[in-house]
Amino acid sequence: MKPTIRDVAKMAGVSISTVSRVMNAPDTVVESKRSRVMEAIEALKYQPNAFARGLIYKKSFTLGLLIPDIENLYFAGVIRGMQDACIKLGYSLMICNTDRDKERTLSYIDTFHEKQVDGVVFASDVLYPEYYEKLVGCRIPFVLVSSHSDEYEVASVEVDDEKAAYDAVKFLIELGHQEIGMIGFNHDNSVSGPPRVAGFVRALKEFGLERNVEKVKYANHRFEQAYQASHELFSDYPELTAVFCVADEFAMGTISYLKDRNILVPGQVSVIGFDNLRMSGMFIPKLTTIAQPIYQLGYRAAEKLHELLTTGSVAVMKEKMEHKLVVRESSREK
Amino acid sequence: MKPTIRDVAKMAGVSISTVSRVMNAPDTVVESKRSRVMEAIEALKYQPNAFARGLIYKKSFTLGLLIPDIENLYFAGVIRGMQDACIKLGYSLMICNTDRDKERTLSYIDTFHEKQVDGVVFASDVLYPEYYEKLVGCRIPFVLVSSHSDEYEVASVEVDDEKAAYDAVKFLIELGHQEIGMIGFNHDNSVSGPPRVAGFVRALKEFGLERNVEKVKYANHRFEQAYQASHELFSDYPELTAVFCVADEFAMGTISYLKDRNILVPGQVSVIGFDNLRMSGMFIPKLTTIAQPIYQLGYRAAEKLHELLTTGSVAVMKEKMEHKLVVRESSREK
DNA sequence: TTCTATTTAGAAAAGCTTTTCAAAGCGATT
């Protein structure tokens, strides 16, 4: 049996109130008793029962995190940042991997509700009405990371997807490329899909390359799909000398495909990715990419949620963080 | 304010006991009241308070997971397996990333204690006496995954590292390689380090290649270090035609290094990895590797912990799971 | 020495649920 405050009190020969005070307001109890109590706590390895405290404080000091795919390195970075922030702010973290499954996501929200998490961070997925309704129905405060909502008033932290995509494509154009394709996210279950093609289109138009606007294929988050999409892209448009991939994993899939077709990267085709995963500097060739501040995104999301929890609102609703172009080996002048 | 059982009772015009019964033993309450209660629950979106229940059941139905590095794809797989098992078994999961930091690990154990997790699985790191003492001091049941303990009697699930390493090296030898090196884990903070060199050595001796036994360099879990270790390895032993890397990430580091030195893989040097990460099939060249059943390891660990929690002990203490050789593109006949 | 002011400590309530125990209701049997 775990020791309770009662056991400590008995051992130290004081009342339970005194023990409680030793832990929460030490200077209101006289030195002699205080040290006796502390010895007893030490001896019994007493740790106050979080259930009992939760009942009083109505807080669990636990945050929930909903992520679509734990095997995606992008989210590993987000988790890391978020966890560090949680340590700083005194929260524990409960991470749930939804696999982008509605059923499962909803059931995790129930779990969060039952476990009384103080708030949740919802990562990267689109905030379907069901999710929103359930979250507010359960009165759980939440913020979005790498996502946002046009329908609802929800706090969010992300990168400027349109601008980032624009920068990527502009970089390719300034390298002298004229025939540029794109591998994008399927629009129907992605938040960043549309703005990234918007950026692609804007850059093309600005430089008079409208003819490329159609040269887009879509894939669904994973390498294999991007490989397939590249196949379609290059079958339809063999003239391409550069491709903008909206994820580093897509860039790897594209490069793999090109490699299998004996097309050199960056010799014949330049590829630029998006995210700057830890793996991207390890790939061969090392990926040129738009770096997201992944760790900071996670960190900031936790801070924002904390702000929401403590003040009841948030200073800036839709927050954007800076992206950065990282030039490595997968791109070259035309 | 979140609704309590009292609110439901009032709304349905019954006592709180009846409401409780509707949720826990529905057939002991007469249909008419039951449906009134259920309507009230629905209307208020009532969810029983986990703190109050925890106080009674003395269980949180939450498991803790301590992992060394969330940005390592190996652990992403373990987490996935473990989380799926948790869903099946009715647990929530609290994941903590230790960065292999003692201080931090110990403090997470405190958190687990305070939050009253029912048990924890401890992944891949060595079970230092401090950890062991603290865990048993806090009376937290735990199991090890991808790790084991010689000092203590602790349940564990892992792969047979010695045998797996032996198989990897034997494969290289049977391909005709005679000059074989190895990139291993530093021994001082790794569980699988020593058995994997043991397997390396056994295979070499069995085939009369003892002269290679010294050709080992060590790295510390990450790509960059493996890159550096490869540099040392090939500077000391330029005659090598094959290298056994104890992690796919090391294999990637080694291949990167060789690429930078214009040494072809597998043309001039064969490289075999270990783990079979999701990324390994995406690398160029695709990695030949010893596949660990990563997902199953995580899944099994959760089941084992559950067994420990429910029966008080575990049928088989030190459990081994099967590894498998996966031949892809990074290896070739000599 | 006595009274006031202040510090320190304990008793009890509150927080929410589950479960035990007792009571009430009801039909059926004698």
Place this chain on the structure above:
DNA sequence: AATCGCTTTGAAAAGCTTTTCTAAATAGAA
């Protein structure tokens, strides 16, 4: 009609902590 037995319900206790309120003890001042 009275009793028995079963079903159904409610009251109350338990689980552990924090906090409020009250009481006791101490120190200081008159």
